[in-house]
Amino acid sequence: MSFEVPDNVRVALLAILAVLALASILVAAMVRARPERDYTELGLRVRTWWSIILVFCAAVAFDRTVSVWVLGFVSFLAFKEFLSLIPTRRADHRVLFWAYLAIPIQYYWVATAWYGMFIIFIPVYAFLFLAMRMVLIGETQGFLRAAGTLHWGLMTTVFGLSHMAYLTALPAAGNPNGGGDALLLYLVLLTEVNDIAQYISGKAFGRHKVIPKVSPKKTVEGLAGGVLTTTALAWALAPWLTPLTAPESIAAGLIIGLFGFAGDVTVSAVKRDIGVKDSGSMLPGHGGVLDRLDSLTYTAPLFLHFVRYLHY
Amino acid sequence: MSALLRRLFVVLIAWPVILVLIGIHVRHRERLPARGPAVIAANHNSHLDTLTLLSLFPLSIIPRVRPVAAADYFLSNRLLAWISTRLVGILPIARKARKIDPLLGCYGALERGEILIVFPEGSRGEPERLGELKTGIAHLAERHPEVPIVPVFMHGLGLALPRGEALLVPRFCDVYVGEAIRWTGERGSFMHALHTGLEQLGQQHRRARHREDGAP
Numbered sequence: 001m002s003f004e005v006p007d008n009v010r011v012a013l014l015a016i017l018a019v020l021a022l023a024s025i026l027v028a029a030m031v032r033a034r035p036e037r038d039y040t041e042l043g044l045r046v047r048t049w050w051s052i053i054l055v056f057c058a059a060v061a062f063d064r065t066v067s068v069w070v071l072g073f074v075s076f077l078a079f080k081e082f083l084s085l086i087p088t089r090r091a092d093h094r095v096l097f098w099a100y101l102a103i104p105i106q107y108y109w110v111a112t113a114w115y116g117m118f119i120i121f122i123p124v125y126a127f128l129f130l131a132m133r134m135v136l137i138g139e140t141q142g143f144l145r146a147a148g149t150l151h152w153g154l155m156t157t158v159f160g161l162s163h164m165a166y167l168t169a170l171p172a173a174g175n176p177n178g179g180g181d182a183l184l185l186y187l188v189l190l191t192e193v194n195d196i197a198q199y200i201s202g203k204a205f206g207r208h209k210v211i212p213k214v215s216p217k218k219t220v221e222g223l224a225g226g227v228l229t230t231t232a233l234a235w236a237l238a239p240w241l242t243p244l245t246a247p248e249s250i251a252a253g254l255i256i257g258l259f260g261f262a263g264d265v266t267v268s269a270v271k272r273d274i275g276v277k278d279s280g281s282m283l284p285g286h287g288g289v290l291d292r293l294d295s296l297t298y299t300a301p302l303f304l305h306f307v308r309y310l311h312y
Numbered sequence: 313m314s315a316l317l318r319r320l321f322v323v324l325i326a327w328p329v330i331l332v333l334i335g336i337h338v339r340h341r342e343r344l345p346a347r348g349p350a351v352i353a354a355n356h357n358s359h360l361d362t363l364t365l366l367s368l369f370p371l372s373i374i375p376r377v378r379p380v381a382a383a384d385y386f387l388s389n390r391l392l393a394w395i396s397t398r399l400v401g402i403l404p405i406a407r408k409a410r411k412i413d414p415l416l417g418c419y420g421a422l423e424r425g426e427i428l429i430v431f432p433e434g435s436r437g438e439p440e441r442l443g444e445l446k447t448g449i450a451h452l453a454e455r456h457p458e459v460p461i462v463p464v465f466m467h468g469l470g471l472a473l474p475r476g477e478a479l480l481v482p483r484f485c486d487v488y489v490g491e492a493i494r495w496t497g498e499r500g501s502f503m504h505a506l507h508t509g510l511e512q513l514g515q516q517h518r519r520a521r522h523r524e525d526g527a528p
Contacts, residue, residue, distance in 0.1 A: 076482075080335065084468065084484040093474065096481045280484055281337040 005061055006178035008240055009185055013057055016189065020049055044285030052283070052292065056188065060181045064168050065111055067181070071165040072107035077289045078157035079103060081280040085270070086149050091139040098133055099150055102126045106162050113169035122159040127151055156266075156297040157290070163300040164188065167307075174312045175243045182241040183307060189237075190253065191299045194230040194260040201225020215268040218261070227257030243311045255306060256299045263298030267291070314398060315375035321399040322366050322374050330367040334360065334472055335484045339520070343462060343489040344368055348376055349422040350492075351461045353449055355442055355510060356431035357470025360480075362400060364466060364487065365429050378403040378421055379429040403428065415451055422456050432506065436475045442510055450502050453495040460492035463506060465513030486520070488513040 005013075023046050031039050059070035083096060102122060109118040131147045167187065168180035175183060202222025210218045234253025238244045244252055267290055271279060280288025330336055344352075352365060362379045369377050383404035386396040396402045403421055405414045413419075418428055430449055437443035453461055468485030490509045496502040 077335075080482050081484060083481075088471070090474070093477055093481055094479060097479045100482065282335065282484070 006181060008178045009060065009181045012182075012185055012189070012237075012241065013060070016053060017057075020046070020053060023049070041285055046285075048283045048285050060184065064180070067168050067184075068107055068111045068165045071161070072103060072110075074289070074293070075107070075158050075161045076100075076103050077282065078161060078293050079153060081282070081288050081290050082153040082157050085274055085276065085279060086153070087274075089139060089142055089146050091137050092134060092146055092150075095130055095133050095137070095150070099126070099130055099154060102154060103158050106158055107165065110162055110165045110169055115166075115169075118162070118166060118169075122154055126154060130154075157293075160297040160301050161293060163304040164296060166304055170308065170312055177239070177241055177243065183303075186234075186237060186241045187256070187299060187303045188296070190230050190234055190256045191260050191295050193233055194226045194257050195264065195295055197229035198222045198226030198261065198264075201229075211265060214272060215265050218265060223261055226261065227254065230257035230260070242307070244307070248310060252303065252306060255302050259298040259302050260295035263295040266298070267294035314401075317398050318375050318401045319371050322371060325399075326363040326367045329480070330360070330364050333480070333482050334364075334469070335482070336364060336367070336487050337484065338368065338487045338489065339516070340489040341368065343491060345427060345460060345462060345492075347373065348425040348427040349456065349459045351422075351428045351430055351449070351452060351459060352464055353430050353432050353461050353506060353510070354464040355466060355514075356433045356436050357438075357466070358436060358473045358475070360469040360473050360485075361431065361436075361466055362429065364469060364485070365464065366400075368487070369427070373427070375401070376425070377401070377427045377429065380405055380418060380431075382407050382435075384408070413451075415448060415455075418452055419455055422452070422459055428452075436470070438470075442507075442514060445503060445507055445510075447499060447503060449506065450499045453502055454499070457495035460494060461506065462492045463490035463509035463513060464488065465490070465510055465517065467514075467517050486517055488516055 027039060027043050027046055030037075031043070055070065055074075059067045079100070083099075088096060106118070106121055109121060130150060134143060134147055164184060164187065167183040170180050170183070172179040178185075198218075199222065202217065202219045202225070205221040205225065206217075206219030208220040209216060210220055210223055231250055231253030234256065235246060235249045238246070238249030238252070242249065242252075267279065271277065278287030279290035279294075282289050283292055286292050354361060354365060362381075365379070366374065366377060379400060379402045381396065381400075381402040381404060383406045386402055387393040387404055397404070403417050405417060407414065421428060430452070432445040432449045433443040434446045449461070453459070465488045466485060467488075468483055471481075472483050472485065473480045490513050493502075493505050493509055496505055
């Protein structure tokens, strides 16, 4: 283990912590100014942000192996939450065990930077194996549904999120501005800022609903405000954290803004299908882990392939 | 020595399995008794139930928390018996005893101010379904009318490690602690109160997952 955080990543992390400290002070001031209003939820949310960012700092502060396994554990939490939500068949108990085993294997490919295996292991091998294992048990009632939901969960929470970790496996030479750690920070920061900016601009200006059937609180104004903020920040941070040129960084911002929204509403659709409001209760004030990682299930793979195509 | 072993078991086995691998969300933890004598009456679907309940108590009182368990099962061989009595700290009861009161050990434990963990369903039933409650717990309550009986409902553990499976499959689980009930003066109404207490916690679970806001 070593502490080799590139200078710009360290400065960015400190800046994030400063912003968060400001948010905490602001919430405390609001509570004092208007004691009659209930800010418990907001306070909880900010406090949970602290834990999330401290875990993230821990993930990048040590060497790459530690980052990969911390992110692997995050995948484990997300997949566990998914499996706790969906109806599973009693008969598939052992199949689920094999599905869990796919997590350390997938992150092992990331740790060893074996791109070819990383990119096919879950879509091909896990996909074929788990369905075959289910067939061997012999329960055909609800087979397609069980095999489909299980694979959907692996694809989003393990395959999709592992792209975050794979950013650190890209050759350091591809990004003179801080390597993979900086790209990881850029992606996660923009995705989360996008979530927050969409929420705030939706609250402030939201009038026209985007997809009322899936997520009644999502508005066109919120989406636009989020995408604009994200794109501006993507452009501003790119020369400092990424190898992207100005037009490329604007495209990256649009991708993260638009598809962060897509990830968010996709997980909303899953929750609505199952009939729950939150994916879990692990993050006080936010809901479950998936409620926070939903956007990243889309932005992580899209951003990795965007950067990789252009610069690696 | 035995107190140390029991705390080590909780720290090295119960905490990693229940808090990291499984992950539990506890509602109304404050309703758990801070000291004995008290009885925890929980639903029973999995071997994980005992680990979960042990993980709810602070380490300082772990040596005084005693899961009540069937002697014929948990003392059936020497290794299992050693684990059950030394590490888990069970209070073995003879289910089929005729001559003497099988609950004698429980009365003694309550008199010593210990916290008993009791599964009134007897054995591990169908996952997520509350089976018929055995009346042994009513004998305990009748003998010790001042002792609080705290109903606890656990959801999901029977799916993580069902009866007859050796493989643990992680999933988030929920624990609901109910308000303490006491001896009502009569066996029928006491059992009814306990059953209602557990049932209501189960219903609370079905309602709990809904929340209005979706903010980041």
